[in-house]
Amino acid sequence: MGTADAVPGVSGGTIALITGIYDRLIAAITAASPALARRALDGLLGDRDQLREVWTDVDGAFLLALGAGIATAILTVTRALHVALETAPVLTYGFFFGLIGASAVVLRDEFRADSPARIAAAVAGIVLAFVASGRASAALGETALATFLAGAVAVSAMILPGISGSLLLVILGQYERMTEALSLFVDALLASVTGGPTATVVETGVPVVAFLAGGVVGLLTVAHAVRAALAARREATLAFLIGLIVGALRAPVTRVGEEVAAWTATVAGEFAVAAAFGALLVVGVDRLAGGVDLE
Template sequence: MTSAPETAEELPTLRGSVPPVREWLRTFAIGICMGSADAVPGVSGGTIALIAGIYGRLIAMVTAVTPERALSLLDALVPTGDGVSVRRALSVWEAVDGWFGLALLSGVLTAIVVVTRIVHVASERYPTLLFGFFFGLIAASAVILLRELAVRTGGQAAAGVAGVVIAFLLSGPVEFLESGGLPLVFVAGAIAVSAMILPGISGSLLLVILGQYTRMSDALSLFLESLVGLATGGPLAAVVEYGTVVVTFVLGGVVGLFTISRAVRRALDWNRQATMAFLIGLVVGALRAPVNEVRTEVGLSTEVALAFAGAAVVGAVALLILDYVAVDLDLDTV
């Protein structure tokens, strides 16, 4: 017997469910800003969500997606059992704020594609300036976060030190990170995407720590190039090669968004200050990563150091200006 909320009269219709175009465009624009932030180390898409006033809605959407609702949506769309029911599917879709998520994700993905293309070109032509800029972003992000952190116990201090040490060690030359295959890509996707919803903590920064940032930027850019090439008669092998990496990363991201991100939220609920101290420690320790990239790719010299420092100043100033004109980050709202 059909329960009251599932009667035909109360189930949503497609026409009544789809939000106005203006709301779509606003959410898409916020997604563009979030994606642009998430695509560079030191800037967090979660911070942009906080500034735009959608952070609470974003967290509610992520936590609303459960295996039970996913199965209910699939059941409503597959011609088995009670048959296909668009209105039942819309009921589940609205319960997880699906239209909002779709518009936001579209904006995020659009921005990531554009920014990673820029990063791919810059890493080949101007690696010193690129990683110097990233160093400035990370350093300024660390300053902003440390300003808001109040360490009151030895345990919180130990958590912060642990974050610094872990990030510092991983940011150096680590063989298993440099030669890691698809399993590492999957794990990197899970960790990076789960961090993207945290204000102040950049998913791209974690990719830098894991030594996968340049690899993933290159893979996505080359995958899109190979798709264009395939459309004009190019080889399929390149699409498969780079597409496998991209798909593996995305699958890891989906898993991380609904597993690791929830674990982080629980850790924040259990001991907010210690968890934030650890996460901020990761940011501080990650300052080694851009330096290591330049040392490996270009080598160290006076000329390189000056260019690196100049780009770092530009990155730091850009982020500090954003912090000044946007919002004071309150870690208690994370």
């Protein structure tokens, strides 16, 4: 799931479906509540039985093991992707384009344009993602608040099959920045172990902490809101989410345009080859999953 969440277009939720842990994951995440937090606080203040009950209610052992695996994968994959973005941006963004485009294709059965509301929701998603893909980077900036909001949006998406949190970071113009921030933080942390300055750890850790804090809030709020929307207006919500994917296809093209002087035949060819590879990867994952079913 961590590897999938690190690349735009592939959803960690899809991997959860493939491995058969999706229902257990959703149950564990949605078990969190203010009442549960109060019980956990009581447990930390001395009521060990209460603390054990809370640990059981949130399936703590499962979340701990899963979280460790996700964190390990994200730390390694994002470093590789950061290097790829620095050294081969055309190929990397072309790969992302294929991942995103194929994700929309494999979810086509979830979209039924049989009512004005669903069509309007899909168009709204396309327009929102298309506009945001060209302007969000400048609009959000690099403040702690922008990082917090990016974390809230991206992490809340990781539990939805077919919707990638990294894709939303690309739309928001925060993907490259966050992969770099995470790499710098890990480098500073490792350097401090061997005698490096701790001040660097604190400095590079600010955006990472802000992102994680936003992620926690996102899981406890945005994810619940999305699930409520799916329960109330399932088809329209899915149409909107799929529209976001389609509109996001602008993002990798825009990023390549920022990296190269002009779109030449060579650039377009490299982009297309990488996109084809990314598309094949998503189709392969979908076949392995037996087709994404968002029921």
